[in-house]
Each structure stands twice: as structure tokens, then as C-alpha cells.
Amino acid sequence: MRPTSDCTGAHLLDAREGYRRWAPSYADETAISCLEDGIVAAMTPPLAGLRLLDAGCGTGRRLQGCGAALAVGVDASAAMLDAGVGRGEPQPGIVTMVGDVRALPLENESFDVLWCRLVIGHLPDCAPAYRELARAAAPGARVIVSDFHPDAYAAGHRRSFREGESVHEIEHYVHTSEAQIAAARGAGLALIDEREAAIGEAVFPFYQRAGRPELFAAHRGLPVVLALAFRG
Numbered sequence: 001m002r003p004t005s006d007c008t009g010a011h012l013l014d015a016r017e018g019y020r021r022w023a024p025s026y027a028d029e030t031a032i033s034c035l036e037d038g039i040v041a042a043m044t045p046p047l048a049g050l051r052l053l054d055a056g057c058g059t060g061r062r063l064q065g066c067g068a069a070l071a072v073g074v075d076a077s078a079a080m081l082d083a084g085v086g087r088g089e090p091q092p093g094i095v096t097m098v099g100d101v102r103a104l105p106l107e108n109e110s111f112d113v114l115w116c117r118l119v120i121g122h123l124p125d126c127a128p129a130y131r132e133l134a135r136a137a138a139p140g141a142r143v144i145v146s147d148f149h150p151d152a153y154a155a156g157h158r159r160s161f162r163e164g165e166s167v168h169e170i171e172h173y174v175h176t177s178e179a180q181i182a183a184a185r186g187a188g189l190a191l192i193d194e195r196e197a198a199i200g201e202a203v204f205p206f207y208q209r210a211g212r213p214e215l216f217a218a219h220r221g222l223p224v225v226l227a228l229a230f231r232g
């Protein structure tokens, strides 16, 4: 488990190679994934009876036990899917497939809740992803998009993971809240909620376990997750 990192000296990888290599250890939660999960849970309606899409689902860890009537995960990385939900027996109500959030292999208007979690920063342009989320959203659906916070990037933090003795950084494109809201509006989505999560006591254990408690004081209060919710 790693706290957020300023990651100097890391090797920079593109998303495809980065997640191929991160896949075996991706299940380990980080300070950021922990905060992200809390904030998205608070913005997500009860899923019972609803059709959920997780666009850029990674290992599919957020689909497991989510309670949706149908939970579909799409991710560009077969390695991530294979390391997660794809590894065991098929799970009732969960379907995963390889695909791109900018060209979803899914029908129009087919989901009631759509997540796109910690993905949009891997795209040079966020508009195509917003157009696809809007297309796949049923009328009145909720679309929730989270990402690494622009303030964290500006403060020098990077998206990184450890592989053996090496630390790798995955390429990231900053999309401000304003730029995302404009892209979403252009796709026909209306903003209904905007939240951020900052480093605080809840994630101190990640710093302790990483043997870097002194970093906690330096990072405390820094927003590291931005989440936006839209109505389809």
C-alpha cells in the first residue's frame, strides 16, 4: 500500500503498459483509491434494481458486491480484467469486456448509473469519453466521473506504483473541473454535484504502513480526488 507520491525519479509509462504491469498488485488499495471510493459511494444512488456501467473498471473491484441488477465493466486493459473479476468463476449479474471508454461497445441509453473512475486523466482529450458516457446513459441516468485532483498534480504528485524495487509513473493529462463540465455539457450532461476529497486522518494508516508518517503532515489537506456527477 502506498500513500500518494511525489514520485521523483520514477519511470514514465503510458497507460497501456502501466496497467499491464500494475495489474498483479492493483488490488492493494491506496490512500487515493480509498478516498475515491468513499466520495463516489456518497454520490451514487442505491443500485438495487439498476443497470450500472463502470467505464474503465480496471480489475472490476468496484463491481463486486455493488448490488446492481446488472453490472457491466469495460476496460482497455485485458491484464487488469484478468487480474480481477475475470480470474474466478463468472459472477451472476457482472459482465466485463475489453473496450475503450471513447468507443464503448454498448447500446445507446442502456444504463441507469455510469461510473468512470480514475480514468479520464489517462485521456489526452476528455470530450470523447463524455460523449460516450452520455450516449450510453438512459434518460435521467446519473453519470459519475472521478479523477486524480488537478491540485495534487500541480503540487507535484503523480500517479505511480511500485514494481519490485522500481517506482513507475503512469502518464496523466490534467482536466480541470471547468473543462470537464464544459465537455459534459457539450455531450448533453447536466452537472448535479461536485466534490473533492483531501488527505486526512482516514488515510493516515497508508502513510504508517508505507513507513512515511512524516509525509502525512506535508500532504494533509491536499485535495487528491475530484468527483463530478451529472444527469443524463
Ligand SMILES: C[S@@+](CC[C@H](N)C(=O)[O-])C[C@H]1O[C@@H](n2cnc3c(N)ncnc32)[C@H](O)[C@@H]1O
Pocket (backbone or CB within 6 Å): 015, 019, 055, 056, 057, 058, 059, 060, 061, 062, 074, 075, 076, 077, 080, 099, 100, 101, 102, 116, 117, 118, 119, 122, 123
Ligand atoms: C486507475 S485505474 C482505475 C480502475 C477502476 N476504475 C478503479 O477505480 O479501481 C485506470 C483504468 O483505466 C483504464 N483505461 C485507461 N485508458 C482507458 C481507455 N481509453 N478506455 C478504457 N479504459 C481505460 C486502465 O486500463 C485502468 O484499468
